[in-house]
Amino acid sequence: MPKITFIDMADAVRSVEAPLGWTVMEAAVKNNVPGIEAECGGACACATCHVYVDEAWMDAVGTAQPMEADMLDFASDVRSTSRLSCQIKVKPELEGLVVRTPERQG
Numbered sequence: 001m002p003k004i005t006f007i008d009m010a011d012a013v014r015s016v017e018a019p020l021g022w023t024v025m026e027a028a029v030k031n032n033v034p035g036i037e038a039e040c041g042g043a044c045a046c047a048t049c050h051v052y053v054d055e056a057w058m059d060a061v062g063t064a065q066p067m068e069a070d071m072l073d074f075a076s077d078v079r080s081t082s083r084l085s086c087q088i089k090v091k092p093e094l095e096g097l098v099v100r101t102p103e104r105q106g
Contacts (some may be wrong), residue, residue: 002095006033006051009103024083024099025049035101042086044068047075048105049085054098061088061097076104083095 001017004027008014020026027083028036028049037048044067053061058081064072068087073077 001093002011002090002093004090004095005096005098006035008035008096009101020090022090022093024051024088024090024097025088028085029057033101035105036085037105038086039106040086044071044084046103047073047084049072050075050078050102050105051083051085051099052079052102053083053088054100055081057094057097057099060093074106075102076106077102082084091105 001019003015004024005015010082014033016027016031025038025042029038039048040046064083067087072082
């Protein structure tokens with residue numbers, strides 16, 4: 001299972017293992033990672049699972065699709081590396097993925 005590292009605004013680091021096929025959001029929620037609210041449960045209908053993907057991982061993660069990009073309009077402090085974690089599927093190539101959670105969601 002790939003390991004994903006979440007870093008919060010206070011630089012607290014939490015690493016979790018995520019089964020292939022899960023989303024980064026599911027891995028966060030099921031491992032009680034603070035900073036990921038996931039109010040819509042992964043339906044890409046809110047922006048409460050917003051993360052900043054580490055620059056080194058942007059190519060592997062890819063860019064937001066149009067629906068996700070529209071939802072990011074509702075997120076706070078959107079950056080060029082912003083993604084909704086419910087839209088990032090865990091795959092072998094994401095072993096070691098690093099994401100940061102924003103100061104606040106939505």
